[in-house]
Amino acid sequence: MTDTALPITVGRAGGFDELARLFEIAFHTTLPAETREAERSIWEPQRSLLVFDGADLVASAGAYTRELTVPGAVVPAAHVTMVAVLPTHRRRGLLTRLMRRQLREVRDAGREPVAVLWASEGRIYPRFGYGLAAQQLAVECTTTELRLPAPTAAEGRLRLDRPAARQAELARVYDRQRADRPGWSDRDDRWWRYVLGDPADQRDGATERRVLLHEAPDGEVDGYALWRSRLSQDAAGACGVTIVDEVVAENATARLALWRLLLSLDLTRRLSYRGPVDDPLLRLVNEPRRLEPRVSDALWVRVVDVPAALAARRYAAAVDVVVEVTDELLPENTGRWRLTGGPDGARCVPTDAPADLACDVRALGELYLGGVGITTLADAGRVAELRPGALAAADPAFSWHRAPAGMGVF
Numbered sequence: 001m002t003d004t005a006l007p008i009t010v011g012r013a014g015g016f017d018e019l020a021r022l023f024e025i026a027f028h029t030t031l032p033a034e035t036r037e038a039e040r041s042i043w044e045p046q047r048s049l050l051v052f053d054g055a056d057l058v059a060s061a062g063a064y065t066r067e068l069t070v071p072g073a074v075v076p077a078a079h080v081t082m083v084a085v086l087p088t089h090r091r092r093g094l095l096t097r098l099m100r101r102q103l104r105e106v107r108d109a110g111r112e113p114v115a116v117l118w119a120s121e122g123r124i125y126p127r128f129g130y131g132l133a134a135q136q137l138a139v140e141c142t143t144t145e146l147r148l149p150a151p152t153a154a155e156g157r158l159r160l161d162r163p164a165a166r167q168a169e170l171a172r173v174y175d176r177q178r179a180d181r182p183g184w185s186d187r188d189d190r191w192w193r194y195v196l197g198d199p200a201d202q203r204d205g206a207t208e209r210r211v212l213l214h215e216a217p218d219g220e221v222d223g224y225a226l227w228r229s230r231l232s233q234d235a236a237g238a239c240g241v242t243i244v245d246e247v248v249a250e251n252a253t254a255r256l257a258l259w260r261l262l263l264s265l266d267l268t269r270r271l272s273y274r275g276p277v278d279d280p281l282l283r284l285v286n287e288p289r290r291l292e293p294r295v296s297d298a299l300w301v302r303v304v305d306v307p308a309a310l311a312a313r314r315y316a317a318a319v320d321v322v323v324e325v326t327d328e329l330l331p332e333n334t335g336r337w338r339l340t341g342g343p344d345g346a347r348c349v350p351t352d353a354p355a356d357l358a359c360d361v362r363a364l365g366e367l368y369l370g371g372v373g374i375t376t377l378a379d380a381g382r383v384a385e386l387r388p389g390a391l392a393a394a395d396p397a398f399s400w401h402r403a404p405a406g407m408g409v410f
């Protein structure tokens, strides 16, 4: 059943509290005051699409205006968020209408070639052309079984501080790394305040968040970790958990020093951490299986403008391929596109030439950050090879030297 009776309206400044109420019901939660203020601080009312039934807000879909690192480039990307439909109004097509409207607006504005999101459930977004572009490694492990290599001689030093006091240094390290980390989003001052905000009502019995900084021998900060801990006791004594939210290191020395401390904190026995699927931690510890890594979903990418998106990223090897794309929601994307390029740049133009490969727009989203091979998608029946050899030729070009990773749910 499709509910076309209720109109879609645009959010207004001052309207956050009714959105918060919808969010609380749809996500089975309460937003205590501090968290609510943090969410309000980043909300963009003009990008908030809302559906009212009488006076009641019953559905929403929003977006943040941010940049996303993609292989070899940084592109504007609609960061889709706050998607919720009231239980009394679900499965009537409201989300479908909101997604169509949102994609149409992003496309027509012509500024953002892709949209990106973290999904609460993986089955919601493929029908709207979103592909799972980045996975993450979830680590919940016992640290006492793990050993790291000895530090190198000129290691630098570690310092502890309050994250907010070090925002400028964290931003510098993050920005230097961001350029080559597909899936990371930019953080302006407002976003840094949000990321470092650490509302007391969200700590779930753990400490406030701390920052561990690594300083190179010349005193420059070249790595940091945001972490907190939660102490607990069992019959044998203290068995706290170290909860690591973010590790950003500019070199192997800094990374090793940070992890050596995080994995060996007194009174802790366990670690909780989310990282990229190619996280160097897997290569640092002496017993990788003891990290008990689990792969789960991270970023979903929706290619909104096929030629603009494909031309915006870089390719690891020379590529010259004609792709036949289908897109039910944004028909301008449907057609044959010739992509040429390589590590220094790319072009993507419409063509009448025969296609080498065929796929839907969701598969393009999956491929976009270089997190999965075209051959893998072909093996899953999601990309068709129309010219023998086309897959093997295109596969190395679409890959990237770093696995994509999402940096924080938005």
Ligand SMILES: CC(=O)SCCNC(=O)CCNC(=O)[C@H](O)C(C)(C)COP(=O)(O)OP(=O)(O)OC[C@H]1O[C@@H](n2cnc3c(N)ncnc32)[C@H](O)[C@@H]1OP(=O)(O)O
Residues within 6 Å of the ligand: 026, 027, 080, 081, 082, 083, 084, 085, 086, 089, 090, 091, 092, 093, 094, 095, 096, 097, 117, 118, 119, 120, 121, 123, 124, 127
């Ligand atoms: C980026 C983010 O914000 S992610 C957060 C998403 N929000 C949530 O998870 C909050 C709780 N859930 C909800 O608010 C709603 O159930 C939503 C937003 C997921 C779905 O909204 P609805 O208005 O019910 O979706 P809509 O009616 O348009 O459904 C479209 C289709 O998707 C299917 N679908 C929608 N949500 C789900 C789901 N969670 N699981 C399985 N199928 C789903 C519907 O069955 C329907 O399929 P059909 O066309 O074959 O009948």
